[in-house]
Amino acid sequence: MRWERENRRSKKDGTNKLKTWVKILFFIHLAVYIAVNGFLAFVNFFTWNGYLWFVWPLFSWGIGVMIHGGITLLIIYLCNSSQNGQSN
Numbered sequence: 001m002r003w004e005r006e007n008r009r010s011k012k013d014g015t016n017k018l019k020t021w022v023k024i025l026f027f028i029h030l031a032v033y034i035a036v037n038g039f040l041a042f043v044n045f046f047t048w049n050g051y052l053w054f055v056w057p058l059f060s061w062g063i064g065v066m067i068h069g070g071i072t073l074l075i076i077y078l079c080n081s082s083q084n085g086q087s088n
Contacts, residue, residue, distance in 0.1 A: 015079045026072040033065050 037058045044054040 012083060015083055019076050019079050022072050022075050026068055029068055030065060033061055037061065 037054065040054040040057060044052060
């Protein structure tokens with residue numbers, strides 16, 4: 001009985017660590033996206049030639065950030081549902 005409780009606790013700790021790392025990695029990705037695209041926008045406006053070229057990396061990389069965010073939410077949802085299933 002005691003071993004089962006400790007095993008359940010270690011699985012819960014591992015799941016919490018996974019959720020934490022997934023969130024951290026997503027927010028790092030988001031911060032880099034904002035910083036780099038802000039810099040590209042600055043360069044585009046500073047060297048203005050009548051064409052907004054920075055929107056192309058903004059939109060294309062934005063698709064990747066949205067996919068990463070969706071996967072992050074899916075992992076968190078699956079971890080929460082597996083924890084709820086274990087407690088019953």
